[in-house]
Amino acid sequence: MDTYNVLIIGSGPAGLFAAIWLERLGVDGIAVVDRKAYPAGGLLNDGKLNFDYRIGMDLNALQIDSETAAHWIEVIKPYFTRFPQCRQVTVVDENPKIEVLRGIAEEQGVQFIAPEQWHWGTDHGKSVVDYLRGHLKKTTFLLGTEVLSIVKCSDGRFDVICRAHRKKAVYSADVVLAAPGRSGAYWLRDMADKMEVRHHFGPIDVGIRVELNRRFYDAVTDHVYDPKFIFYTSRHGDKVRTFCTNPGGRVRAEDYWGFKLVNGDALSGRKTDNTNFALINTVSLTKPFSDTTEYGRMIAKQFLLLGGGRPIVQRVGDFREGRRSSQSTFNSSTRHFGLCKATFNATPGDITLGMPARIIDNLWESLKKLDKIVPGILHPSTLFYAPEIKFFDTHFPTDRNLETNMSGIFVAGDGAGKSRGIVGAGISGILAANGMAAKYFGKREMIT
Ligand SMILES: Cc1cc2nc3c(=O)[nH]c(=O)nc-3n(C[C@H](O)[C@H](O)[C@H](O)COP(=O)(O)OP(=O)(O)OC[C@H]3O[C@@H](n4cnc5c(N)ncnc54)[C@H](O)[C@@H]3O)c2cc1C
Known part of the structure; x- marks a missing residue:
C-alpha cells in the first residue's frame, strides 16, 4: 500500500493551492487524488477572478475577518496575475462611472458592488493549470482515481x-484534506455521515441564467466586467443577486449527478454578440425539511423531465405573456426575438413549471428593478435558461485551520461550503495547509 503524509482529494483551486502551500512549508509526501484524468477542477472554467473579500468567500465559515481576508487575497493574487494571459478587466480606482452606477442602483434600493476583477478565459484554462502545477515539484498526482471512502485505522492513520x-486501490495517509468541489459535495456528505464528521445544511442558490444582446449591458460591463447587483425583494424579503457575468460569452451546461444545470463562460479572444449572467435566489430551509441539497436536486430533476434531458429556455416576450416558448416561434422576427441568438441549445419551454412560485416572484421583481438600472435588459428577445443551481450548501463546522471534529480530516473549497469561487477556494486550501503543517508536521505557519 502506498503511504503519504497528506492526501488531498480534489485538484481544483482548493486542492492545488493546499499542495503548493504544503510544499512551500517543507512538508513531504503529498498526493493529490482526482477522479478526472487531468488535474484542474473548476480552473478550466472561464477564470474570472474577484479580488474582493465580499465576493466568493464566506468569512464566517473561514473564521477570518475582512482584514485577514484582504491580506490573503493579496498573497494569492500574484499566483494568477503573473500568468501572461490573465488580464485585468475591472479597475475600480478612479472610475467615476462606477459611482454613477452605484447611485442609480441605490435609487432602486439595490446594492451594487464593483470588485477588482481579472480574467483569463476558458481557452487558456489548461495553460493556467499547467502554469500553477509548475509550482509543484514533489507532489504525486493520482489521476483517474475516484475516492470511494475513508476509514480511520486504530493507529490514527487513514x-x-x-x-x-x-x-480497487488503497492509500494510507496521516492527514486527509477533502476538497472535492460542488460535483463531489454529495459524496462528501455521505462520507461525513459514515465517519461521523459533523455537517449541516446552509442556504442554497437557485435561479436562472439570463442571456441578452450585449448592446444592452455593455454600458455597464465596459466598466465592471462582472457587476454584482444585490436585491432584497419586497414581496418575500428574500435575497437575489447577479453572479458570473460573461460579456461576449456563451451559456454552458454543467452536469451534476446526471442532472443538467446551466452556467456560463467566455473565451479570451472570440466573443459572441451576447452577454449572460446568473440571477440567483438564496433559499434557506428549516424544520421539518432542511436538506437544501435534496431540495436543489428535486428542482434539477423537474427541469430534466420537463426539458426532455436538457435545460429549459424561455424568451422574455413569452414569459411576459404567460406562454411557453416553442421551437416554431423561437426566432420569430414579428415577436422581435431575432435580436438575441441563443448560444446554447436548450429546450424551449416554460420555466415557471419547474421553479417554485416564490423563486419566480423574487427573480422577476429583481429583473424589473435591474431593467430600470440597465434599460433594455428585459427586451422580448432576452432569454431565461433554467435551472442554475449552486450546490455549495453543505457546511462543515471546523476550527480556524479547517480541521473537522475528526482529528486529521480537513476540508476546503466549494464542496465543504468554505468558498464560492476560484479565489476563495484557493485561499481556503492555503488556510488548511497552514493548519495541518503546524499541527501534524511541526512547521511554522507561513503568511506571505
Ligand atoms: C461553467 C463554470 C464557470 C465558472 N466560472 C467561474 C469564474 O469565472 N470564476 C470563479 O471564481 N469561479 C467560477 N466557477 C466556479 C469555480 O469553478 C469553483 O468555485 C471552484 O473551482 C471551486 O474550487 P474547488 O477546489 O472547491 O472545487 P473544484 O474546482 O470543483 O475541484 C474539485 C475536484 O475534485 C474532484 N473530485 C470530486 N469528487 C471526487 C472524488 N470522490 N474522488 C476524487 N476526486 C473527486 C473533481 O473531479 C474536481 O476536479 C465556474 C464554474 C463553472 C461550472
Whole structure:
C-alpha cells in the first residue's frame, strides 16, 4: 500500500493551492487524488477572478475577518496575475462611472458592488493549470482515481479507498484534506455521515441564467466586467443577486449527478454578440425539511423531465405573456426575438413549471428593478435558461485551520461550503495547509 503524509482529494483551486502551500512549508509526501484524468477542477472554467473579500468567500465559515481576508487575497493574487494571459478587466480606482452606477442602483434600493476583477478565459484554462502545477515539484498526482471512502485505522492513520481504472486501490495517509468541489459535495456528505464528521445544511442558490444582446449591458460591463447587483425583494424579503457575468460569452451546461444545470463562460479572444449572467435566489430551509441539497436536486430533476434531458429556455416576450416558448416561434422576427441568438441549445419551454412560485416572484421583481438600472435588459428577445443551481450548501463546522471534529480530516473549497469561487477556494486550501503543517508536521505557519 502506498503511504503519504497528506492526501488531498480534489485538484481544483482548493486542492492545488493546499499542495503548493504544503510544499512551500517543507512538508513531504503529498498526493493529490482526482477522479478526472487531468488535474484542474473548476480552473478550466472561464477564470474570472474577484479580488474582493465580499465576493466568493464566506468569512464566517473561514473564521477570518475582512482584514485577514484582504491580506490573503493579496498573497494569492500574484499566483494568477503573473500568468501572461490573465488580464485585468475591472479597475475600480478612479472610475467615476462606477459611482454613477452605484447611485442609480441605490435609487432602486439595490446594492451594487464593483470588485477588482481579472480574467483569463476558458481557452487558456489548461495553460493556467499547467502554469500553477509548475509550482509543484514533489507532489504525486493520482489521476483517474475516484475516492470511494475513508476509514480511520486504530493507529490514527487513514485508509483512503479508491477506484482507479476499474481496479480497487488503497492509500494510507496521516492527514486527509477533502476538497472535492460542488460535483463531489454529495459524496462528501455521505462520507461525513459514515465517519461521523459533523455537517449541516446552509442556504442554497437557485435561479436562472439570463442571456441578452450585449448592446444592452455593455454600458455597464465596459466598466465592471462582472457587476454584482444585490436585491432584497419586497414581496418575500428574500435575497437575489447577479453572479458570473460573461460579456461576449456563451451559456454552458454543467452536469451534476446526471442532472443538467446551466452556467456560463467566455473565451479570451472570440466573443459572441451576447452577454449572460446568473440571477440567483438564496433559499434557506428549516424544520421539518432542511436538506437544501435534496431540495436543489428535486428542482434539477423537474427541469430534466420537463426539458426532455436538457435545460429549459424561455424568451422574455413569452414569459411576459404567460406562454411557453416553442421551437416554431423561437426566432420569430414579428415577436422581435431575432435580436438575441441563443448560444446554447436548450429546450424551449416554460420555466415557471419547474421553479417554485416564490423563486419566480423574487427573480422577476429583481429583473424589473435591474431593467430600470440597465434599460433594455428585459427586451422580448432576452432569454431565461433554467435551472442554475449552486450546490455549495453543505457546511462543515471546523476550527480556524479547517480541521473537522475528526482529528486529521480537513476540508476546503466549494464542496465543504468554505468558498464560492476560484479565489476563495484557493485561499481556503492555503488556510488548511497552514493548519495541518503546524499541527501534524511541526512547521511554522507561513503568511506571505
Ligand atoms: C461553467 C463554470 C464557470 C465558472 N466560472 C467561474 C469564474 O469565472 N470564476 C470563479 O471564481 N469561479 C467560477 N466557477 C466556479 C469555480 O469553478 C469553483 O468555485 C471552484 O473551482 C471551486 O474550487 P474547488 O477546489 O472547491 O472545487 P473544484 O474546482 O470543483 O475541484 C474539485 C475536484 O475534485 C474532484 N473530485 C470530486 N469528487 C471526487 C472524488 N470522490 N474522488 C476524487 N476526486 C473527486 C473533481 O473531479 C474536481 O476536479 C465556474 C464554474 C463553472 C461550472
